[in-house]
Amino acid sequence: MVGNQQARSTEGGAVSPENRTLIIRADANTRIGTGHLMRCLALGQAWQDYGGKAVFITACNSPALKQRLRNEGFDVVELQCAHPDPADLKTTMSVLAAHPEAWLVLDGYHFDSTYQWRIKESGHRLLVIDDIAHLDRYYADIVLNQNIHAHKLHYICEPYTRLLLGTKYVLLRREFWPWRNYKREVPEVAKKVLVTMGGSDPDNITLKVIKALAQIDISDLEAVVVVGPSNPHRETLRRAAESSPLSISLVENVENMPELMAWADIAISAGGTTVWELLFLGVPTLTLPIAYNQREITRVLTEWGFVEGLNWCQDVIGLEVDCLIYKRLHHIILDNDIRTLLSLRGRQLVDGCGVLRVANVLLGQAIEDIHLRPVFPEDCSLLWEWANDPVVRACSFSSESIPWTQHLEWFESKRKDPKTLHFIATVEESCPIGQVRFDIHGTEAEISLSLCESFRGRGFGTKLIRLAVGELFRITPSVVTVQAYVKPTNQASIRAFEKAGFKMHGVEVVRGGHVAIHLSLAIDNNVTH
Numbered sequence: 185m186v187g188n189q190q191a192r193s194t195e196g197g198a199v200s201p202e203n204r205t206l207i208i209r210a211d212a213n214t215r216i217g218t219g220h221l222m223r224c225l226a227l228g229q230a231w232q233d234y235g236g237k238a239v240f241i242t243a244c245n246s247p248a249l250k251q252r253l254r255n256e257g258f259d260v261v262e263l264q265c266a267h268p269d270p271a272d273l274k275t276t277m278s279v280l281a282a283h284p285e286a287w288l289v290l291d292g293y294h295f296d297s298t299y300q301w302r303i304k305e306s307g308h309r310l311l312v313i314d315d316i317a318h319l320d321r322y323y324a325d326i327v328l329n330q331n332i333h334a335h336k337l338h339y340i341c342e343p344y345t346r347l348l349l350g351t352k353y354v355l356l357r358r359e360f361w362p363w364r365n366y367k368r369e370v371p372e373v374a375k376k377v378l379v380t381m382g383g384s385d386p387d388n389i390t391l392k393v394i395k396a397l398a399q400i401d402i403s404d405l406e407a408v409v410v411v412g413p414s415n416p417h418r419e420t421l422r423r424a425a426e427s428s429p430l431s432i433s434l435v436e437n438v439e440n441m442p443e444l445m446a447w448a449d450i451a452i453s454a455g456g457t458t459v460w461e462l463l464f465l466g467v468p469t470l471t472l473p474i475a476y477n478q479r480e481i482t483r484v485l486t487e488w489g490f491v492e493g494l495n496w497c498q499d500v501i502g503l504e505v506d507c508l509i510y511k512r513l514h515h516i517i518l519d520n521d522i523r524t525l526l527s528l529r530g531r532q533l534v535d536g537c538g539v540l541r542v543a544n545v546l547l548g549q550a551i552e553d554i555h556l557r558p559v560f561p562e563d564c565s566l567l568w569e570w571a572n573d574p575v576v577r578a579c580s581f582s583s584e585s586i587p588w589t590q591h592l593e594w595f596e597s598k599r600k601d602p603k604t605l606h607f608i609a610t611v612e613e614s615c616p617i618g619q620v621r622f623d624i625h626g627t628e629a630e631i632s633l634s635l636c637e638s639f640r641g642r643g644f645g646t647k648l649i650r651l652a653v654g655e656l657f658r659i660t661p662s663v664v665t666v667q668a669y670v671k672p673t674n675q676a677s678i679r680a681f682e683k684a685g686f687k688m689h690g691v692e693v694v695r696g697g698h699v700a701i702h703l704s705l706a707i708d709n710n711v712t713h
Contacts, residue, residue, distance in 0.1 A: 205283040206231045206238040206546070209276055210291040211266050213245045214414045217475065218383025219457035220291040221249060223313070223330075223355040227289060228258055230543040233358075239283075241276055246383075246413040248437045267294050273302060280308050287311060287546055290324075293477075297321045311546065314339075315477055328542060330354045330460070332533070333484045348545065352555050354460045354538040363442050364536045367661030368466040370524045374449035374517045375405050378467070381474060382454040383412035389474050389505070391417065393452050394424045394432065396509035402517065406431040408448070410438050450516060450523065452509070455482040455493070463490060463530035466659070468523035470494070470513055488560055489599065490529050492516055525602040531659035532558040532605065554647050556655055559606040559619070564595045567619060576634050579674045581698040605629075605656060609648050617644060620652040628665045629656055645680035653684070657707050664707045669700040678703070 208228055212221040221244060228238035240253050243263040253260050261279060266272050280286060280303070288303055291313040300323040303310050312324035317337035326346050327339050334349035341347075377397065381390045390409060397407055409425065411418055411434055418436070425432040438444065441458075445451065445465045452470045453459050455478030462469045471493040473482040486493030492512060494505075516522055535556075559567070568591045570576060577583050598604045598621070605622040618635035631652070635644055653666055668686060670677045678701055682688065686703040694700045 204236050205286045206236060206289065207241065207276070207279055207283060207286045208238060208289045208291070209241045209295070210289070211243045211263075211294075212249055212383060212414060213243070214384045214386055214416055216292070216384075217456060218246070218249060218412060218414055220313070222357065222383070223457050224289060224291050225253065225256065226355040226357040226539045227542060229256065229358040230539045231546075232257065234543060234547065239279060241279060243272070248413045249383075252437075252439070266292075267296070267299055273299060277302070277306060280306060284308075289313065293318065297323065300324055309546075311542075315481075326545065328353055330538060331481050332488070332490075333480055346545070348542060350557065351460070351533050352535070352538055352557065353542055354464070354534050354536075355457075355542065356461060356464060356534075356536055356539055359439065360442050360461060360464060360536060363446070363465060365658050366446060366465060368446075368527055368531075369661075370468070370520060370527055371449055372520050373402065374468070374523060375402065376447055376449040377405065377407040377513075377517075378410070378444055378448035378451040378453075379407055380410040380451065380453050380458050381412070381415075381472070382456045382458060384414040384416070385412060385454070385474060386416065387474060388417045388420065389454070389472055390415070390421055391424055392506040393472075393509055394421070394428060395506040396513060397430050397432070398428045399506075399510045400430070400514055400517070405517075406433075408433045408435060408444055410441075410444070411436045413437060450513075452513065454478060455485075459485070459491065460534050464534040464536050466527040466531040468492075468516065468526040469530070470509070470516060472509075489525070490533055490558075491526065492522070521602065525600075528602055528605070528659065529558060532556075532607070532655075535655070535658075554617070554644060554651060555610050556607040556620070556651055557610060559599070559608055561599070563608055563616075564592065566616065567591070567595065570619060570634055570636060573634075573637065575637070575640075579634075579671055579677065581671065581695040581700070605660070607652060607655070609635075609644075609651075611639075618648060620648055622652070622656050622663075622666070624660065624663060627662055628667055629660070629663045630667045630669070641676070645677065646683040649680060649684035649686075653705060666705045668703040668705075669694050670703065672699060672701055 208224045210220045210224045212218040231238050239259040241261045243266040244250055250260055263272055263275060280288060287309045289311045297319050300310060304323045310324040311326045312322060313328045315329055315331055317339050322339055322341040322345060324345055326348060327341060328348045330351060330353045332351055339347060379393050407430060409432055411421060422434060425434050445462060445467050448467055451462050451467045453462055455471050455473040459471055469491045471482045471491040473479045482493040485491045494508060572585050598606060603624040607620050608616050609618045610616050617639040620633035622629040622631055633648060656663060668681050681703045686705045689702040692700055692702045
């Protein structure tokens with residue numbers, strides 16, 4: 185137990201950020217890239233929007249990045265050397281001493297357990313952003329991991345520590361927030377390629393991508409290559425772009441990434457923080473893990489069908505990587521079905537509200553009590569158990585129990601169907617409470633849902649319907665109406681749909697002779713959109 189840390193835990197009433205300061209300690213350089221600093225920038229922006237002030241303490245070797253922080257209205261305290269250099273902790277403690285009520289945010293693998301312990305001993309609240317659970321112990325009030333595999337990691341922490349895990353907490357910068365309802369069109373052939381290998385790209389994978397693009401013989405193909413602020417290969421890349429038979433534009437110090445991502449039909453990206461931005465905007469993406477900490481992210485995103493990815497070592501740093509990139513990219517460019525599915529799934533995974541959720545937790549405010557995430561392959565058995573619940577079977581048009589082999593075949597077909605949207609509903613700490621599925625037919629979608637036993641009769645059905653319909657309209661530009669068909673005896677579901685804004689149209693015969701109550705909701709009547 186550390187000092188009086190419980191007196192400064194995240195529990196208690198909501199507080200205003202006005203006259204309060206968020207201290208952010210994160211670095212950026214050629215070796216570690218810029219992802220740590222950029223996602224903290226997003227959190228600082230959210231804190232500003234709540235009326236607070238943020239200070240960055242950073243050992244950053246990019247003048248452009250430091251200037252951007254200042255342009256955003258942040259104070260910047262520069263460090264020459266990072267921890268374990270003793271000047272790092274000394275400077276951080278000095279800044280904290282001037283702000284006794286401040287939260288400190290730590291983002292970087294070099295901030296060890298001792299660093300955290302010293303912060304907590306000083307009486308400050310501490311948020312640690314950590315992707316790999318590599319420390320012997322975490323003393324933070326909050327540990328945040330925004331990655332898709334976060335729930336599989338084991339954090340050894342204090343009893344008071346709160347874990348914020350998963351893509352519902354993805355930190356997106358302010359420029360992405362207005363794009364939450366962006367409607368992407370997927371062309372038959374992808375001809376606009378965005379290349380972004382992160383802030384540094386020390387092994388110059390970008391050059392290999394440019395060489396791979398030169399091999400693709402598709403008319404009117406063009407590419408925009410983003411050169412990160414810590415990239416040491418600018419001149420080499422410039423010469424490669426100028427000599428390429430493809431139309432390639434090199435851009436630096438980019439502050440309009442959402443526009444570039446909206447422009448692109450397909451992206452080639454590293455497996456760092458940029459991949460969440462691409463998924464949010466529904467960009468079909470080929471992901472290359474160019475750093476150790478990107479390996480698992482890329483593997484899981486690929487395995488679960490959110491990106492197309494190459495493996496680590498052999499694929500990414502091998503001598504023939506440009507050939508591998510060419511083969512995979514050429515295939516995706518020509519396959520509209522793959523790109524349509526990747527775009528749809530990406531927008532399911534990242535909803536753009538993560539930074540607001542984290543800011544609300546820091547402020548001690550309640551965050552939404554229900555959340556949607558996509559169905560993952562590992563949910564297959566859980567969905568089978570829910571489907572065979574006696575109450576669920578009694579409310580279904582077919583009341584017989586479902587054999588495992590039949591369920592498995594159905595599950596795989598739905599996972600591969602771009603006209604199916606399937607979500608798991610969760611409450612805090614990502615506890616699954618139910619599922620909702622949409623089967624899309626042109627401009628209409630049919631909804632079906634169920635809740636696990638312990639969450640029935642508590643108003644979650646109406647909340648789930650409203651939230652899911654809002655997500656449907658957000659990520660599928662073609663759908664304007666949602667249809668629901670409910671057995672007349674299932675009065676609880678009928679009431680839930682009506683409370684969610686659905687209109688009743690009477691009795692119809694569906695599913696080969698079953699009597700059902702027909703309800704519908706049009707987008708113009710959807711108050712959640």
